[in-house]
Amino acid sequence: MAVIPRLDALGPSNTFRSHRADEVTGVDGTALAELSLAPGLYVKRSIARMREARPMPLSVRIDRIAAAGARFLRTVGGVSLDEHERQVSQASGVALSVVREASQAIVRSAAAVGESVRLARPLGTGDDWHEVSSTGAVWTRRGDVLAVQAPGNHPATHAAWLEALALGYRVAVRPSRREPFTPYRLVQALRMSGFGAEQVTFLPTDYTVAREFVDTADLALVYGGSDAVARYRDRGDVLVQGPGRSKVLIADGDWAEHVDTVVSSVAGFGGTACVNASAVLVDGEAAAFAKELARRLAEVAVAPPASEAAVLPAFPLERARELETYLRSELDGGELLSGGELLEPLPGGGAVLRPAVVLLDRPNPSRLGIELPFPCVWVAPWSPADGITPLRHSLTVTAITGDEELLASLIEETTIGNLHIGDRPTHEMRPGLPHDGHLAEFLMRSKTVIRGDFAHH
Structure with missing residues (x-):
C-alpha cells in the first residue's frame, strides 16, 4: 500500500505536526494526503511572531x-510539477488541463507582481518615504499580517495573495481542506526563494479555529459563498471574495455570431471560476439562442478529471447528486434544455455534471443570481425596457452592444465589478488588471509626509 504524504503546518519557526489530521480525498474517494490541523493557540502565536518580523526591501521581495x-514549475519538496498537478486535479475535481493553465497563471502573476502593485498605487503617491524631499504622499500598509482563508475550487486564486507579500505584508494562508496542495507548494517555493519562515506560513485548521484565524490577523482575505459574504459584510478589516454571478448581455445584432463567446464564458476553466458566466440575457430570440447554446455545450467531453480529455469538473457522487437536486428544485418554471441525464457517474468513482442551460421567460434576478460550481447558465429574454437591473450584482458583465448610453450606465453601476465590451469572454483576465478592484485598494492607504528643517544641537 502506497504511503500517503503528510502536509504539516509550515509555521514561523518550524514545521508543526499536529496529533489531529484530516484526510484529503480525491473525488473518487481515494486517500491523497493527511493534513495536520493546527490548534488555535498555535495559530495565534504564529501570527504574533509574524507581526514582529520586518519585511525585506521592496525590490528584494519582488525578485x-x-x-x-x-521554482513552482520545478520539483518542490520532492514533488514534480506533473505529480503536483495530478494531485490537485484528483483532489479538487478540476480538469487537469485547467489545473495546468492555473499553474501558468500563478507563474505569470509572480513574474508580473512588481508591475501589478505599481499599477494599483495612486499616481501622486510614492513607495518610499525616504524619497519625499519636502512634501508628498507615501503608500503604506494598513496592517502587518494578512490572513488568507483560501478556496479549493480553482488553484489560480492563490496568485492574488502574492501581491500582499510584494507590498510587505506577512501572509498566513489557511488552505482549503479540499485542495491544500497548491498553497503548500507555493509557500515552500517562496521559502526556497528567500522568504523567511516568519514572512509566509501555511496554517491548516479546522472550522472552529477558522474564525480565530481571521480575527487574530490585521486584515483578512476570505473566499466563500453567500454565508461568508453575510458574516463579514460589515467588517472593514475583511475582504470577502464571494460568488461572481458574471453575466453576458447580447443587446445588438444577430445572436448567432456570439455563441462562441458565450460558450467560452460559461465553460472556460471548466466553469469553476467566479468569472464564468452563470446568466445570459438576449434581446431577441432568447429561446432559439438557449437551444443552440445547449446543443454546443452538450458537445463538451465527459471524462475523469485527471484525464487529458477532461474539461468539466468532477465531484464526489453524493455532492454531484446534491447539486443536481438543488438545480432542479430551483427551476421555478424555467425549462432545463440540457438533453438526457445531467449526472454522469465516472467509472473509477465520483461523477461529472454535464453543462446545464435553463431557459426563463423573463429576467428574474433571483434566478439570474444562482451560481453553481459547474457550467450552469440561466438564459432570459431582455429588452431595453428592462434596463440594467437584471445585470446588477455581477463580478463581470460582457456587454455585446454599441449603445453608449447603456455601456455608460453599466460602467457607473456600483454593483458591477468589471465590464467587457463586445466579444470578450467574462473570464478574460491578466496580471495588473483589477479582478474585484485592486487588492492593494484594501491593503494600503496613502499617508502625507511633510519635512521641515531639522536643526541639530
Missing part, C-alpha cells in the same frame, strides 16, 4: 516572488 514562480 524573490518572481523566483518562486519559476
